[in-house]
Amino acid sequence: MELNERAELDTSQANDLGRGSGGSGGGFGIPIPGGGGRGGIIGIVVAVLVALLGGGFGLNAMTNGDEGGQAGGTDLEQLCSTANSERLDDARCRNLLYVNSIQDYWKKAYPELGRSDYEVTTTNFFQAAVNTGCGQADSGVGPFYCPADRKVYIDLSFYDELASRFGAKGEFAQPYVLAHEYGHHVQNLLGTNAKAGQGDQSGPRSASVRLELQADCYAGAWARHATESKDKTGQQPLFKSITEADISQAIDAAEAIGDDSIQERSGGRVNPDQFTHGTSEQRKRWFNQGYDRGDPKTCDTFGTDQL
Numbered sequence: 001m002e003l004n005e006r007a008e009l010d011t012s013q014a015n016d017l018g019r020g021s022g023g024s025g026g027g028f029g030i031p032i033p034g035g036g037g038r039g040g041i042i043g044i045v046v047a048v049l050v051a052l053l054g055g056g057f058g059l060n061a062m063t064n065g066d067e068g069g070q071a072g073g074t075d076l077e078q079l080c081s082t083a084n085s086e087r088l089d090d091a092r093c094r095n096l097l098y099v100n101s102i103q104d105y106w107k108k109a110y111p112e113l114g115r116s117d118y119e120v121t122t123t124n125f126f127q128a129a130v131n132t133g134c135g136q137a138d139s140g141v142g143p144f145y146c147p148a149d150r151k152v153y154i155d156l157s158f159y160d161e162l163a164s165r166f167g168a169k170g171e172f173a174q175p176y177v178l179a180h181e182y183g184h185h186v187q188n189l190l191g192t193n194a195k196a197g198q199g200d201q202s203g204p205r206s207a208s209v210r211l212e213l214q215a216d217c218y219a220g221a222w223a224r225h226a227t228e229s230k231d232k233t234g235q236q237p238l239f240k241s242i243t244e245a246d247i248s249q250a251i252d253a254a255e256a257i258g259d260d261s262i263q264e265r266s267g268g269r270v271n272p273d274q275f276t277h278g279t280s281e282q283r284k285r286w287f288n289q290g291y292d293r294g295d296p297k298t299c300d301t302f303g304t305d306q307l
């Protein structure tokens with residue numbers, strides 16, 4: 001993958017919130033339940049938040065405690081302007097570029113789904129903890145989309161976790177993660193989220209799994225068209241090139257975070273009743289479906305028996 005150094009980034013599409021206080025503070029310490037119930041307050045909060053990862057990653061990560069203050073955010077307009085020749089060495093600017101590309105794609109692709117009103121939304125970079133329209137979250141929850149405030153949230157150190165714990169080391173795992181979250185935004189705009197919220201929230205054929213696999217498929221559809229995406233001026237491409245090796249990195253990431261793989265890695269047995277995001281094989285296959293067809297209309301995970 002080669003990014004275009006000359007691209008003008010639209011800094012209105014991301015904010016750097018800096019470090020939030022509250023929560024358990026720092027570190028991932030991803031808790032994976034060996035069984036037992038989810039639920040209580042956490043269950044209610046997580047129900048309105050769509051995270052990249054399942055397997056109980058959200059447990060202990062949402063709190064209704066003290067409001068955490070945010071501090072130390074950086075002005076992305078300055079950091080990511082073309083005047084800064086080192087901007088693309090900074091993960092925040094690279095991720096801003098990915099967000100720009102994903103949304104440029106959806107502005108064009110959304111009408112293919114029969115709608116004309118794609119709504120651009122922001123990604124908030126945070127560290128440790130953050131207050132959202134879905135409650136307070138800490139980094140342990142992983143990247144997520146909050147339907148209530150229609151924003152994407154990510155602690156960029158998650159990518160280190162993705163590399164070290166899940167073995168998904170490639171840079172292209174990053175735009176895959178973001179494209180998955182923007183898939184949830186599209187679902188929210190379409191009303192798919194709300195409908196799925198009324199269905200089963202876990203199990204191999206649950207509404208939750210269908211929602212997540214569709215978000216993976218939408219990510220694949222973006223990847224197919226990513227090199228066509230343009231910068232803020234509409235003149236410059238955002239990517240100079242994307243190779244098959246890059247696409248493999250996205251597929252590796254999708255595969256690494258399948259419910260079955262996560263359950264196995266946590267030392268537990270594979271329990272399909274607790275699936276929320278789909279198996280590794282399914283996540284890989286639905287990403288490929290979107291990538292191969294390049295058309296979000298082919299991402300109908302709700303209308304098929306072949307999940």
Ligand SMILES: [Zn+2]
Nearest residue numbers: 050051052212
């Ligand atoms: Zn998701």
